[in-house]
Amino acid sequence: MAAAVSAITERIPPPAHGEAHVWLAWTERFAATEILDYCRTLLAQDELEKWRRFHFERDRQLYLVAHAMVRQVLAAYLAIAPERLQFVANRYGRPELVREPGMPDLRFNLSHAPGLAALVVTRSADCGIDVEARRELGDLAAMAGQVLTAAERDYLWRLPDTERNWAFLKLWTLKEAYIKAVGKGLSLALHEFGFALGADISIRFQTGSADAAGEWQFAQRFPGPDHVLALALRSGDGPTCVYREWAPQRRGGSA
Numbered sequence: 001m002a003a004a005v006s007a008i009t010e011r012i013p014p015p016a017h018g019e020a021h022v023w024l025a026w027t028e029r030f031a032a033t034e035i036l037d038y039c040r041t042l043l044a045q046d047e048l049e050k051w052r053r054f055h056f057e058r059d060r061q062l063y064l065v066a067h068a069m070v071r072q073v074l075a076a077y078l079a080i081a082p083e084r085l086q087f088v089a090n091r092y093g094r095p096e097l098v099r100e101p102g103m104p105d106l107r108f109n110l111s112h113a114p115g116l117a118a119l120v121v122t123r124s125a126d127c128g129i130d131v132e133a134r135r136e137l138g139d140l141a142a143m144a145g146q147v148l149t150a151a152e153r154d155y156l157w158r159l160p161d162t163e164r165n166w167a168f169l170k171l172w173t174l175k176e177a178y179i180k181a182v183g184k185g186l187s188l189a190l191h192e193f194g195f196a197l198g199a200d201i202s203i204r205f206q207t208g209s210a211d212a213a214g215e216w217q218f219a220q221r222f223p224g225p226d227h228v229l230a231l232a233l234r235s236g237d238g239p240t241c242v243y244r245e246w247a248p249q250r251r252g253g254s255a
Helices: 033-042 045-053 057-078 140-147 150-157 161-182
Strands: 004-006 019-026 087-089 095-097 106-113 116-123 127-133 193-196 202-205 216-224 227-234 240-245 249-251
Touching: 019 057, 019 216, 019 227, 033 057, 045 057, 057 106, 057 116, 095 106, 106 161, 116 127, 116 216, 116 227, 127 161, 140 150, 140 161, 150 161, 150 193, 161 193, 161 216, 161 227, 202 216, 216 240
Parallel strands: 019 240, 106 127
Antiparallel strands: 004 249, 019 116, 087 095, 106 116, 127 227, 193 202, 216 227
C-alpha cells in the first residue's frame, strides 16, 4: 500500500490584529510523487488548467506547491475544506478570499521565486509579500533608472560592483511588496516611492502621493543564502511576524 500524505489537519488560530503569519515552502522538499499528487488534490479546476499550461516542470512544480499552500493554510485557519475556498480578483488582478457569513476577514498575498514560495496572511490588514532569488540582472544601470528613486540610485552606486545586484533585489522586493499590498500592481510607478535600508526600513514618497508613510511597516528577511523576502503591512504599530514552513510529509503505509 502506498504511503499517505498529510499536512496541516488541525485548525490554526488566525493571526491577531497587527500580526503577520508568513509561510514558506521550499520546492526541493516536494519531489516525491505522492506529495505532488496530494498538492494537486487541493487545487481548483481552473488552477489545475493553468498548472498544465506551464512548459517547464520546475515552473509547474512551483505553481503547484504555491497554490496548494494557499488553499491548505487558509483552510486550516478557517476550519473548512480547501475546496470550499473561493477567490475573486480586483481590477488589477490581486486575488482576495470570498468571505462566507461569519468568516474572519483574512487577507493574504503570495509570491514565489525559483526554489521558494512565500505566503503572508493577516487579519484585515493590507499586506504584500515578495521573494526573489539571487541572479545576475544584466543592464543594472538601465533597470535602476526605470524603477529606483534618485536616493536609491545614489545608494546603489556607492556600493562595490559585486554587491549591487543583491542590493537592487533587496530594494525591488520592498517595492513589489508595497505595490502588492495596496492592490494596484504595476499601475503604480516604482520610481515614485523609495526605501531607506537599515535596521528600520522606511518608505519615502515623492510629492503628490496620497499615501502616508506612517501607515506602513516593512520587514525583510533572508530565508536562505540565495533568497531575499520583503513584507509590507499597513499597520502603524509595526508588523509582528511569525514565520512557519509548509511541508506535507509522507506518513504510514508500506510497500
